[in-house]
Amino acid sequence: MKVKTILLAEDNPNDAELMLKALKDFNLVNEIVVANDGVEALEYLRSQGRFSNRKPGNPAVILLDIKMPRMDGLEVLHEIRHDQALRLIPVVMLTSSREDQDLFTSYSLGVNAYVVKPVDFMQFMEAVRQLSIFWAILNEVPDSN
DSSP: OOOOOEEEEOSOHHHHHHHHHHHHHTTOOSOEEEESSHHHHHHHHTTOGGGTTSOSSOOSEEEEOSSOSSSOHHHHHHHHHTOTTTTTSOEEEEESOOOHHHHHHHHHTTOSEEEEOOSSHHHHHHHHHHHIIIIIIIOOOOOOO
């Protein structure tokens, strides 16, 4: 079984660090790539900028924050769903936004799941564990190569 990368697009360094710790604590073998905003996420997906020499292939899943500088998660999701090479990648909005409009827009643009980040540390760790087991291990996606 080929182990695929997880792309985490998160501008908050504390949230990114917590997510990386949670994934490490659950012994997930997938490589985790962190993009600091939406522009970097698309650069990774399109093998541009600092990611121009990355290994080919799409990630198993994209964990995408909504509120980010330069390009927000909704704009990134729109770009992904309109790019033939990227459109089938599972995208999970992992966000602190409980705004109905963000939820509605995310699903209208084709998000696969919308998860509000729990404030409680243990609940956050459990949410990450469940997300990682399903999206990185159990979920099957078409081969992008």
